[in-house]
Amino acid sequence: MPRHGKLLLGGAITALFLLTALIAPFWTPAAPTRIAIAERLKPPLVAGLLGTDQLGRDVLSQLMAGATNSLSIAIASVLLGAAVGTAIGLLAATRRGVVDELLMRAMDVVFAFPPIVSAMMLAAALGTGRMTAIAAIATFMVPVFSRLTRSAARRILTHDYVLAARAAGKGSRRIALEHVLPNIAGDIVVQATIQLGLAILTEAGLSFLGLGLAPPAPSWGRMLADSVTYIGAAPWLAIAPGVTIAFSVLGLNLLGDALSDLVDPRRRQGR
Amino acid sequence: MVAAMVKRLASLAATLAAVSMVIFLVMNVLPGDPAAVALGTSAQEDTLAALRHEMGLDQPLPVRYVHWVGGAITGDFGTSATYGVPVRGLIADRLAVTLPLAGMAILLSMLLALPLGILAASRQNGAADWIATIFSQLGVATPNFWIGLLLILVFSTALGWMPSGGFSGWNDGMINGIKQLFLPAVALALPQAGVLTRVTRAAVLDVLSEDFVRTARAKGLNRRQALFRHVVPNALAPVVTILGLQFSFLVAGAVLVENVFTLPGLGRLAYQAFTQRDFLVVQNVVLFIAALVVVVNFLVDLLYLFLDPRLRSSR
Amino acid sequence: MTPLLSVRDLSITVSTPEGELPIVSDMTFDLAEGETLGIVGESGSGKSLLALALIGLLAPGARAFGSIRFRGEELVGLDDAAFCGLRGRKIAMIFQEPMTALNPTMRIGDQIGEMLRLKGSGRREAREAALSLLDRVRLAHARQRIDAYPHELSGGQRQRVLIAIALAGGPDLLIADEPTTALDVTLEAEILTLLSELVREERMALIMVSHDLGVIARATARTMVMYAGARLEEGPTAMVLGRPLNPYTEALLAASPASLPEGKRLERPRQRLAVIPGAVPAFSTLPPGCRFAGRCSRHQPDCDAGEPPWRDFPDGRGVRCIHTRANEAPA
Ligand SMILES: Nc1ncnc2c1ncn2[C@@H]1O[C@H](COP(=O)(O)OP(=O)(O)OP(=O)(O)O)[C@@H](O)[C@H]1O
Ligand SMILES: [Mg+2]
Numbered sequence A: 001m002p003r004h005g006k007l008l009l010g011g012a013i014t015a016l017f018l019l020t021a022l023i024a025p026f027w028t029p030a031a032p033t034r035i036a037i038a039e040r041l042k043p044p045l046v047a048g049l050l051g052t053d054q055l056g057r058d059v060l061s062q063l064m065a066g067a068t069n070s071l072s073i074a075i076a077s078v079l080l081g082a083a084v085g086t087a088i089g090l091l092a093a094t095r096r097g098v099v100d101e102l103l104m105r106a107m108d109v110v111f112a113f114p115p116i117v118s119a120m121m122l123a124a125a126l127g128t129g130r131m132t133a134i135a136a137i138a139t140f141m142v143p144v145f146s147r148l149t150r151s152a153a154r155r156i157l158t159h160d161y162v163l164a165a166r167a168a169g170k171g172s173r174r175i176a177l178e179h180v181l182p183n184i185a186g187d188i189v190v191q192a193t194i195q196l197g198l199a200i201l202t203e204a205g206l207s208f209l210g211l212g213l214a215p216p217a218p219s220w221g222r223m224l225a226d227s228v229t230y231i232g233a234a235p236w237l238a239i240a241p242g243v244t245i246a247f248s249v250l251g252l253n254l255l256g257d258a259l260s261d262l263v264d265p266r267r268r269q270g271r
Numbered sequence B: 001m002v003a004a005m006v007k008r009l010a011s012l013a014a015t016l017a018a019v020s021m022v023i024f025l026v027m028n029v030l031p032g033d034p035a036a037v038a039l040g041t042s043a044q045e046d047t048l049a050a051l052r053h054e055m056g057l058d059q060p061l062p063v064r065y066v067h068w069v070g071g072a073i074t075g076d077f078g079t080s081a082t083y084g085v086p087v088r089g090l091i092a093d094r095l096a097v098t099l100p101l102a103g104m105a106i107l108l109s110m111l112l113a114l115p116l117g118i119l120a121a122s123r124q125n126g127a128a129d130w131i132a133t134i135f136s137q138l139g140v141a142t143p144n145f146w147i148g149l150l151l152i153l154v155f156s157t158a159l160g161w162m163p164s165g166g167f168s169g170w171n172d173g174m175i176n177g178i179k180q181l182f183l184p185a186v187a188l189a190l191p192q193a194g195v196l197t198r199v200t201r202a203a204v205l206d207v208l209s210e211d212f213v214r215t216a217r218a219k220g221l222n223r224r225q226a227l228f229r230h231v232v233p234n235a236l237a238p239v240v241t242i243l244g245l246q247f248s249f250l251v252a253g254a255v256l257v258e259n260v261f262t263l264p265g266l267g268r269l270a271y272q273a274f275t276q277r278d279f280l281v282v283q284n285v286v287l288f289i290a291a292l293v294v295v296v297n298f299l300v301d302l303l304y305l306f307l308d309p310r311l312r313s314s315r
Numbered sequence C: 001m002t003p004l005l006s007v008r009d010l011s012i013t014v015s016t017p018e019g020e021l022p023i024v025s026d027m028t029f030d031l032a033e034g035e036t037l038g039i040v041g042e043s044g045s046g047k048s049l050l051a052l053a054l055i056g057l058l059a060p061g062a063r064a065f066g067s068i069r070f071r072g073e074e075l076v077g078l079d080d081a082a083f084c085g086l087r088g089r090k091i092a093m094i095f096q097e098p099m100t101a102l103n104p105t106m107r108i109g110d111q112i113g114e115m116l117r118l119k120g121s122g123r124r125e126a127r128e129a130a131l132s133l134l135d136r137v138r139l140a141h142a143r144q145r146i147d148a149y150p151h152e153l154s155g156g157q158r159q160r161v162l163i164a165i166a167l168a169g170g171p172d173l174l175i176a177d178e179p180t181t182a183l184d185v186t187l188e189a190e191i192l193t194l195l196s197e198l199v200r201e202e203r204m205a206l207i208m209v210s211h212d213l214g215v216i217a218r219a220t221a222r223t224m225v226m227y228a229g230a231r232l233e234e235g236p237t238a239m240v241l242g243r244p245l246n247p248y249t250e251a252l253l254a255a256s257p258a259s260l261p262e263g264k265r266l267e268r269p270r271q272r273l274a275v276i277p278g279a280v281p282a283f284s285t286l287p288p289g290c291r292f293a294g295r296c297s298r299h300q301p302d303c304d305a306g307e308p309p310w311r312d313f314p315d316g317r318g319v320r321c322i323h324t325r326a327n328e329a330p331a
Helices: A003-023 A059-095 A097-111 A115-126 A130-157 A160-167 A172-208 A220-230 A236-263 B002-028 B034-039 B045-054 B061-073 B087-122 B127-141 B144-158 B174-208 B211-219 B223-260 B266-275 B279-307 B309-314 C047-054 C080-086 C108-118 C123-136 C155-167 C185-202 C213-219 C237-242 C247-255
Strands: C005-016 C019-031 C036-040 C062-070 C091-094 C173-177 C205-210 C222-227 C230-236
Touching (some): A003 A236, A059 A130, A059 A236, A097 A130, A097 B002, A115 A130, A115 A172, A115 B002, A115 B223, A115 B279, A130 A172, A160 A172, A172 A236, A172 B127, A220 A236, A236 B127, A236 B144, B034 B045, B087 B174, B087 B266, B087 B279, B144 B174, B211 B223, B211 C108, B211 C155, B223 B279, B266 B279, B279 B309, C005 C047, C019 C047, C019 C062, C019 C230, C036 C213, C047 C173, C047 C205, C091 C155, C123 C155, C155 C185, C222 C247
Parallel strands (some): C036 C205, C036 C222
Antiparallel strands (some): C222 C230
16 A cells, blocks of 8 residues: 555544544533433434444444543553553663563563453452553553563664763663653654554453443443344444444554654565 | 573473462452452451351462462362362363364464465565455454454354354364354454464565575576475564464453353353452463463474574574 | 677666666677676676676566577566576576575575476485585585585585575576675685686686676676676776776776786775765766766766767777777777
8 A cells, every 4th residue: 555545544544533532522413321212223324323222322422432432541551551661671671681681571471461361350359440451451562562662772772872872971761761762762653553553452352341441431342242132133233333443443553554664664564 | 402492491481480470469469359259248257257268368378379379280270169160170171162263263364364465475566465455454453353243243143154152062073163163263363364464475575575585586496486485484484473472362362252152262261250250260261371372472482493493503 | 600698789777766767778798608708897887787687587676678689589578487497507696695695494405406306306316416516616514514504604605505506507607796795805716716617617608797807807708897887898808907998997997906907816905996086877867978977087078968889899899988099999
């Protein structure tokens, strides 16, 4: 795909997604949680643009409110995971030796827990909810960002200007913050965009299992979970949230790819 | 070589020990009282104490940890409160579903992704390349449990060709078992195949630009021979790495997909145990899953040695 | 008698974001059976493109126009299946970079015997052939090394393996694209000696591409000098390097240590030819006249009037320069 194509398409989808998430708290076609049993299981266009669910709630409004929840959880977990992961990666790269070895082994350990699994574990200890979901997703992102940061930072640390700064007596913390971090920020942003898509997928999976937001807060994953019972009678309940998830993640991935091409034009084979 | 092996095995053991410790700490040290959770908020203090004793919760933490890990190593995971049977048997039964499911998913994803990725790279910007690109972008973006729902919608609700879920065990014959696992395996495989197609394409493109491919062509090999004899073998290492890294996602996906298709697998066991507050089962299944991920990545590392002779002699 | 190789009006373009860009142009030369030709020129003058065009392995963006005839058979536009029958068996090539030109995951013996195996030889037969080829390229301890992987060999050893691969099909024409550039001076001398001997023993024709006049002087009977994709001078090596007709050749010689034509000394430090003042013009903005005009010490206004035509002289030399008078060439 031409590079501008990816950037435009990904940017447009992501902008739409962001805009929806920002608007939904203030305006949706109908109140997303308003129950109207008389209006239940109405197909798209018969009631509302995308029909109603088993309790007569407007599907489009729920999807919009779900965007807010999904995106806020995804952003919070990526921010958390990126912050912790980057700090660990920088520490490992600048300290080297035993610290490096121990930190990276610790990352291997963390990486052994798929987010759904660590969410179950955390939920068993802490109960379900927004914080548990964020913690579980963020945990899984920490190794991703720390490995990325470490290898990028080690590359930077061999450059002459870093050696010069070190010779000039700058401490490793200042070197990490003044020389390394600005140079790898692009890589981290690219990775964060891609991980945002992954976080949305994971959040959907968690709420599909009931490990995410508690009802009645609308969430894409739970809409899918609820749709299972009515899959024969009301297939739109299963289709609309899935398309929404896939579309949002697709947008973020395309945007991430395009940004990655901009940051490093040599690495262009990934499409 | 032997020394390197020993070092790798030691590191594997250390990782596994750390994994078990993390699970134990999260499940036992974080605020929360499993006995209280199990009995609900209205429980009497003496019944709680009795249950705590029965669960071994009144013992010091290190003792409990050693007891648990020692048991796990010898295959004794304790007895499930809700099922009333040894956890070991539960895990074994459920593995008979999850392992074949995961195996089928990996196989399907490779059968799809390798040819597509190789074809896409060898005809860059051709039709296959576009199909591969669209397929992998969609695959990566689509949740596997939703694919599961769609498959049910199409193949069992609408067409009635396949069962919409459930698993009657392997006693009814291999074919029957495979048939029941087929749709879930497809649901798991498609997103995997998306990632794998992308990685295969990139790896093959990388290798195609290497000098030795030109040497092979200068010898008189045609494009296809150079591709399969020289390019693909050298492109496999990154593909295998991703396959290993993706195993973690596969396991997570299995938890979801098993729930969509109501398959009695390990993921569904963990989930059911969680909803029934049977935390001993949760703890042990989580250990088992995490250990599986660690071991698979270890094996992938070994496979890497096999694929790349340069690593064999330098380390 | 038809020559082994006959190149006529060959040009090669590459596709760039700005469009098709001609790199090599107006290339014409003949090569007889068993003859050795050196192609020399600064980095970026299009030598590798020319070499790759001869063996039909131009990168996807590059295209050749004109005519390349090998024993009368037209190679420009030849389909790949037919070309595969020529590569290795009739035309072989050795590449510049021995460190990356071998497949890292395949044993060297298998890489040498690969074509034999594909043509139906047995495993043992191919292995014996590979072994005798390794002996022919004088790889020490060939019997132990035949099962080695490339990373277990040194640069010089790998270059020998690459030569063995090129010899495996018994080619009539060997194209060597800077085969010694990556090697140190002692190894360079050894490999050049080896190549010269092999060419003589096998009665192969050789095209040796280099930016190093010393290498060319040692290994080839005829020399062609290229600049920015065009030939500026061609003739017997001793004459071209001994009494250059083109100012560019003179400049090249001046930039190299003195009295090269005898080709006896290769001990001098390696150097690129970029010591001529100025830079090679970009292919997208070639000057209207002589391509070398901007750097030429004998530059005069006429030089910019148009590209000087190629002129052949009766003694087998040829030149592209308006300064060269016919009487400058010995009759
Ligand atoms: N596939 C290609 N696409 C675009 N430009 C190319 C391609 N191949 C070569 N070129 C350009 O053509 C010119 C000649 O390249 P070539 O490799 O033939 O030079 P060379 O004489 O072999 O130089 P060197 O001594 O450095 O090997 C260079 O400017 C190069 O950038
Ligand atoms: Mg070259």
